[in-house]
Amino acid sequence: MANMIEISEEASCGAGWRDEFRTKLDRCGFVIIEPGDANDVKFDELMSELGDPVVYGFGTKLSLEPQEGSDNLQFTTRGMPLHADSTFNAGPAVKYIGMQCVRAPEVGGETLIASAAAFFANAPADLIDTMQNIVVEYRNRIDGYYKDRSVGDHPRVDPIQVDPESGEKRIVMGFTDPDDPMRTHDAMVVGYSAEESAKLLRRIEAMLHLPSVLYAHKWRVGEIVILDNTRVLHGRGAFPNQARKLIRLSVG
Numbered sequence: 001m002a003n004m005i006e007i008s009e010e011a012s013c014g015a016g017w018r019d020e021f022r023t024k025l026d027r028c029g030f031v032i033i034e035p036g037d038a039n040d041v042k043f044d045e046l047m048s049e050l051g052d053p054v055v056y057g058f059g060t061k062l063s064l065e066p067q068e069g070s071d072n073l074q075f076t077t078r079g080m081p082l083h084a085d086s087t088f089n090a091g092p093a094v095k096y097i098g099m100q101c102v103r104a105p106e107v108g109g110e111t112l113i114a115s116a117a118a119f120f121a122n123a124p125a126d127l128i129d130t131m132q133n134i135v136v137e138y139r140n141r142i143d144g145y146y147k148d149r150s151v152g153d154h155p156r157v158d159p160i161q162v163d164p165e166s167g168e169k170r171i172v173m174g175f176t177d178p179d180d181p182m183r184t185h186d187a188m189v190v191g192y193s194a195e196e197s198a199k200l201l202r203r204i205e206a207m208l209h210l211p212s213v214l215y216a217h218k219w220r221v222g223e224i225v226i227l228d229n230t231r232v233l234h235g236r237g238a239f240p241n242q243a244r245k246l247i248r249l250s251v252g
């Protein structure tokens with residue numbers, strides 16, 4: 001499937017989800033398990049079917065909600081640019097990211113999901129070519145939370161990689177909110193001027209936001225979404241002045 005509009009319809013699981021969610025996860029890169037259906041399963045048990053919990057400095061389960069005065073973008077009501085998890089810190093590899101909604105905002109706060117397959121089917125060939133010939137350096141200024149790389153260790157990452165398991169091309173990138181003081185995923189194309197780099201990253205990011213590539217998931221309480229971190233990028237819409245709480249559990 002090459003269009004996110006079709007992919008997102010397919011990713012939604014109905015009553016028979018228990019039998020089909022893994023097939024859907026493989027086909028779509030993510031699945032949505034609706035609240036009524038999600039109620040008869042324990043989130044942790046479902047995730048443990050997919051792998052071993054990833055252990056971070058804070059443990060395995062993360063309560064994703066705004067924290068008063070936090071300078072970590074993750075714990076604010078701001079938007080979070082698209083990114084893949086586990087590439088930019090020294091933590092273990094993440095294969096699947098599970099999230100269950102405890103509190104849903106009325107407006108905004110969507111989880112943004114961009115499909116690599118849809119990107120490769122819809123992005124112009126010259127852009128994909130360019131991406132195959134660049135390396136991106138990341139300087140994350142958040143520390144003391146994830147398993148951080150040592151000071152001065154700035155990962156350099158090929159934005160397009162071949163997944164060793166599936167043989168499929170994947171996108172391994174993170175984008176920066178220029179107004180985020182901690183510059184989560186501060187990205188720079190190696191060998192480019194700051195201006196050229198910003199221009200190219202903006203172009204890639206815009207392609208990832210095409211309706212044929214990006215799906216914005218509006219949460220309902222109780223719902224579970226599972227993302228394949230090797231096949232989709234994820235991010236978040238802003239939700240100013242509202243409450244939102246997700247429980248996240250990733251497995252490797």
Ligand SMILES: [Fe+2]
Pocket residue numbers: 083084085234
């Ligand atoms: Fe993330």
